[in-house]
Amino acid sequence: MDTLDDMLSMLLDGAVEVLDISPDLHDSAVERYEEVGTWLAENGRPGWRIYPQGSFILGTVVRPSTPTGEYDIDLVCQLPLHPDSTTQERLKQRVGDQLTAYRQWKKDQGHTDGPDSLEPRRRCWTLEYPGFHLDVLPAIPDEKHPPTGIRLTDKELREWQRGNPRGYAAWFHKRSELSRKVLDKRHANVADVPTWQTRSPLQRVVQILKWHCMIMFADDTDNRPPSILITTLAGRAYTGEEDLFTAVRSVLDNMTSFIEKDGDEWWVPNPAHEKENFTDKWNEYPERREAFFAWFNEINATVNELAGMKGKGLDAVFERLTKSFDHAPVLRSFEKYADRMGAAPNQRMGNTGLLSPYATGPRKRDHTFYGQHSAARD
Template sequence: MSAHHQTRGNTDSPEKMLSMLLDGAVEVLDIAPDLHDTAIDRYGEVGTWLAENGSPGWEIHSQGSFLLGTVVRPNTETGEYDIDLVCKLPLQRESTTKEELKQRVGDQLVAYRRWKQRQGHTDGPESLESRRRCWTLGYPGFHLDVLPAIPDEDHPPTGILLTDKKLHKWQHSNPLGYADWFRARSELSRALLEKRLVASVAKVPEHHIRSTLQRLVQILKWHCMLFFADDTDNRPPSILLTTLAGRAYRGEDDLFTAVRNVLAAMPRFIERRGNQWWVPNPAHEEENFTDKWNEYPERRQAFLSWSNEINAIMDNLALSESKGLDVVYSQLVKSFEAGPVMRSFESYGTRMKAQPGQRLGATGLLSTTASGPLRKPNTFYGPHPGARS
């Protein structure tokens, strides 16, 4: 039976139903509140150690999806969350090299890990390794990537310069400035402001509230991760999807409507400057998030293929709503992933059954035999982080 024709006095609109199902599915992939709080504690302790044992003026702060609230559990064997931190030293570019900067931060992290082990603490990092741009501390369910940085004196007050052992030049960035921009775009939603007002009274931590824009970005990242599971070299970077979504977002409160509108508008924010494709960083206009398109044209074609695919999915979902929840379920499973989708439908079914006078279709809300070419289930959903099927 179609949700649109179900008999109850307060029937969800098609858009609201699809929004709730998408939101419920991607929520499964969001970092759990307890793991989020654990990561905050670990990051806080690491930051305190660096600040107290490094030279005066060392600062540490989060960046990337953890700071933006758009984390999606990666489609990897372990399903570990990746949390990026910046360790900024108050040095001038002329006074250090990238190699020296990275080693200084690494030395302190080695000392921190040894101190945790000597103290007999069981909550310290299980591993520490050097990577291309950062030092990685491994914990159960997540890892912290610590990126050494110095101030970018040409872009005060929040611009930074990062190390990269594969590149000769310092890399520009401005994660705090970008987060301010993204937060302002999120707050175009009236519903978000109302949720935060209620949360402040109920004392719910703000980081446990997701805006429409945050959820929208998580959906785009999730589908992109699955679409490019076997072609990670051509997968568009998350920062590109986040930036295009943030620019295209116009404050819609309904998630499904917002996804469709944003996807339709995103191409307008891809610029052509001479013979170069450009999507500027809102917090650092000289940085181009599509610079690789100019070097590898196949990456632009890959982005367009993904964009066409997810647009078609949303169009099909809009059409399938009138055919009943089993058809919607089948469409979502074919396009996304069985585990998170099933959990979302179970939650939605529980909510529907609680409504007076609610009747379900003959096959039931959640038919586990729903047709559709199911993909092989991944391991990034499960009862606990890092769980394996």
């Protein structure tokens, strides 16, 4: 028999699995990344390096919660330049010129799989494709943080911004207790996007936290806590739990202890670049700090309430989950769980925490909401 923690782990894992990018769309996004990266590496000057960053390389991608939401895959286009030899504006334009040439080449060749548009953003260039977009971040090496630190462009700031996406990915993978080798199969300067056949508990924890956050701030994206902040705090708080629900509870119990305050300044350092602060906007925009703690308090209360549902029926667990998470993925996970249990119609969590046949399971609803996202129908 399953304990309550076992059941909640399987239900949460099954629900967030529905939100994973579909294999076909993943393959399409990776193919576009590799083609764009190869174009930049081959047509830029020698030494241009292309590599992924963000949720694709971390293995924490979550399907956007809005019907029109898109996945995004981020790549860094690093040029071998010294900051004294260029400006942020010139660097961004050089990369933009190559992307414009790439898009025109696709049209001239009569290819129908090229980007629908190319748009400049605050720090990057965005190539739009059906179902996802590709963000290309121009960068140069940060000579003060070798070997993987970079300087970034930002049209709203005069100073070069700094980061270390490769160092961050290495830190996160170590925290996940993963050991995966990224093989270079194509252009020597285009690093592959790793394919995650299974997710580690930490990767799943981050997906669950990001999922909840996206839902809570669906109508207030300006104040939504950034994924990198949630991922960093979760990575620091994770202590190796194998059971997913136990890992979620442990992370929530500890993650705010890694938020520092020096005088009036809030500080969550990038573990791969100590001078980059992931809460640097909190003093300037206190509503963003308030939004983070409002989100944290909400998901913490949800998880604590779920942890206290021994003796409650599956229908009660189902209803509680759907108060905080998307209905469709939760229902899909419950259906899968019921199949695993032999489609037993009557299940209750006993006072011991073990699953036993006494109460009715979740009531099924019409499946018309699956039409919101094609991936839900896969």
